Amino acid sequence: MKPTHHAFHLASRAHQAENTVISLGPMNIGTKDLTVIAGPCAVESEEQIRVLARAVSRAGAHVLRGGLFKPRTSPYSFQGLGMEGLDMFVQAARDNNLLTVTEVLDPEHIEALYERVDILQVGSRNMQNFPLLKQLGTLDKPILLKRGLSATIEELLSAAEYILLGGNTKVILCERGIRTFQNDLRFTPDISAIPVIHRLSHLPVILDPSHSAGDRDAVLPISRAAVAAGADGIMVEVHPHPDQALSDGEQSLDPAAFTRLITDIHAVANAIGRRVTS
């Protein structure tokens, strides 16, 4: 499989040598600061998101994640609260001085989410949903673009290029595990993608240890490894009662475990010369 040359240009280091920095509230992603995004897979109830927002904020997270529209393999799985969850999500974040990120599945929802949410996420399954990428390229809003399960880094950067070409320069890349033959964890976190992306592109890149592993016990070592490899941040699933979660419970940390994780990654971040603000 020969790489097509010039598949991306605006996303390349050749085009822009210095890092893209995206500053938003306390977050300065693309600098030495480490950004921490945390929250539940899906917003499930006002109580759940309120409790969690307080817990992750206290532990040191900067951004609250929470799915409203959940892309699920099976149509019989919980699909998220949809727009009904938006108010409770935004309010919980605001009450705890957190920024917000949520996934956009449908171009029809962009307008409503644009008004209320700080960062819009494109999920793995939509990494090459080109009409969606083109619409997001017209916004003045950071986009968190997750790598597809079997996307090469060239394909990820080419997907970012669709957004950049529209004029939106605020793209945050996210590694979330690739599909390989190994069967002990749900996916294989491609931690080595971090230095490769930093070499090829000026865009910031974070890692999602929760989806990468699909296994709670692996989240801590993978998070430490991602920071040690140079990730600009991590995005972690946390749930007040992981065993009762409506989705992804097996990979969610409880707030106590998340607090320990923060301590650990701060230590690793300091060891390699990164700053951590909280």
Added chain:
Amino acid sequence: MKPTHHAFHLASRAHQAENTVISLGPMNIGTKDLTVIAGPCAVESEEQIRVLARAVSRAGAHVLRGGLFKPRTSPYSFQGLGMEGLDMFVQAARDNNLLTVTEVLDPEHIEALYERVDILQVGSRNMQNFPLLKQLGTLDKPILLKRGLSATIEELLSAAEYILLGGNTKVILCERGIRTFQNDLRFTPDISAIPVIHRLSHLPVILDPSHSAGDRDAVLPISRAAVAAGADGIMVEVHPHPDQALSDGEQSLDPAAFTRLITDIHAVANAIGRRVTS
């Protein structure tokens, strides 16, 4: 990775023992008939599509394929003629008694394409574009659903379930190569997926040897293998001048090679008790 039980139900053999048969013009897919879909990767000009439609019809194809909206990894690659190509595409097919199939990339185009085209295609990159699948589930029109590059068969059938749940029972599955470590061909055609799908589901399944291989010379042996393995049809890229094609030229057959392919797959089809009409 444990499969979630009951990820699909309507798509399963347990739900419906007999094959789903989709009859449309001369095509009775799901029976012993072998369906042949052929045409260019992209509609490029009135001349190109007219010449090709005549050639593939003479060779024995039943359905004309032709991309209007091309999902391309790079935004700098040819993106297709869009709606401007629709008239020439439909006219060329009609003049040669061919049915039509084209890919829907954007939900906004469904309405216009629904009126004019016989089969709507969902591409690999959109296999889990759930809003798109849900809309196509409300139509009374056959849907050709391509397997994602790294989708398991369970995920493919769960994607079909999103369409079936909406009431549209006319889903044709399409294997188009999976992403593996092997690097001699562009993808690895998963020919063994055909018997596995037939065991798990009543839906018809065809194979696309052109995208599977990304290599013209491999199209003939892969097509024969697919038919021998029990595929209900094949979908082949043909171009009047493959070396001048605006996309996918390296995997396109010229009309003469396509004619030889038809002869070969007829022989194999007959050997295993399938009928071929032309």
Added chain:
Amino acid sequence: MKPTHHAFHLASRAHQAENTVISLGPMNIGTKDLTVIAGPCAVESEEQIRVLARAVSRAGAHVLRGGLFKPRTSPYSFQGLGMEGLDMFVQAARDNNLLTVTEVLDPEHIEALYERVDILQVGSRNMQNFPLLKQLGTLDKPILLKRGLSATIEELLSAAEYILLGGNTKVILCERGIRTFQNDLRFTPDISAIPVIHRLSHLPVILDPSHSAGDRDAVLPISRAAVAAGADGIMVEVHPHPDQALSDGEQSLDPAAFTRLITDIHAVANAIGRRVTS
């Protein structure tokens, strides 16, 4: 991963344009003849191998396979009868006019096996056991070289080169499934490797549908597909009572199913201009 140039030379079509033909008894592999190898995963008893040899001979096989030394992932699995099984294996074949093939695991066994067996097999796990390959290169005896689980075709041909360099020109390649993400079958049979190998090399290539699939029901369609794709032969596991087999029972055919398979592949072989002798 850039291919190293000139990794193999003697194995290439550039070096030898015409097919290597290996003639042995009724077998003329490398010509239009289709070679059928069949037998149990492991030789288990005199009774078992005698019954099987008769059955596969009647059905039309040319070569009897049977493992004496079994390479097993776990040291607690049945490891084969070893040299104790050799006499019964050879006698059963001779009584039924069959050639013999068995795997060499240990260089120490080469001498004893060389005297009694017609074809020596190198298993997947040993494809790059270079001391073993070098020793086999000094023999005047056909070698059946199985592709490693994750070997590229270049690596397979380079492994063959180690044998050819020693002076032994009688190498038969064998595709036996590659390791990918798909999880419905044990491995993914890389049927498209057959035309790729035929393009790059003059060596004959067969396919093992039993190990490729690890699933009895898939053996028939995969065998038909392999023949349709141009394989020079197939190697199939057959057991008198698959459910009682000491190894690989789930992928073994019983003699009746094997007889039906032979009928089917003869039909496909004839359809594409191959000869079948029995």
Added chain:
Amino acid sequence: MKPTHHAFHLASRAHQAENTVISLGPMNIGTKDLTVIAGPCAVESEEQIRVLARAVSRAGAHVLRGGLFKPRTSPYSFQGLGMEGLDMFVQAARDNNLLTVTEVLDPEHIEALYERVDILQVGSRNMQNFPLLKQLGTLDKPILLKRGLSATIEELLSAAEYILLGGNTKVILCERGIRTFQNDLRFTPDISAIPVIHRLSHLPVILDPSHSAGDRDAVLPISRAAVAAGADGIMVEVHPHPDQALSDGEQSLDPAAFTRLITDIHAVANAIGRRVTS
């Protein structure tokens, strides 16, 4: 692919809850100590290995690596100095207070290497060379067992079981990258295998960033990530003049870069509570 239950037992945490500790000179692998192995891919000359041994010893390595017998994909690539390199290798290590590790390719060499070398390595291609594993199981000598390119962790631990069953309890596991679709680096370092192995087994595990990546620039971040993920050590290729190396030059560090790497991994090790002795 269903895992066979009880494929390994002696290697499991269920069998032995506390870590296996292997103490040899300054190395106490399996404790909080971090072990550093470094040296050239292949021993090339007395001058080369002498210069390198001094450099890696000064930088803080504990063990000198150096290949005498090189398993190479192509028979036309440099195959190592063989036994001729043994004296110079051992002398260079001794002069610099380093332990030694080298790969055993052929059972015939075990006796000679056993006398002179501290740790015997089994390479990826031989992970399931069962006769070799069985022989190494009879020795009283640490074995460094590298994971195969596409081996699952269960297969790796089952391979270790072959050694343990012979009575040799001193097995060090080594992750060295797995084969996946990603094509920016030569292999995908499976850093998440480290916590998985630690959960399933009491055996120590190290990571080889050089073969994992096949790319000099990625060695530093991958090494930091491995240590952060809990690896008991790393094994790094270093060459005095990487661009002139007879093998693997593209992934070798020069001594200055190796010294910087040591500084970095010491910082990460300290951050997570590991000790580093030098």
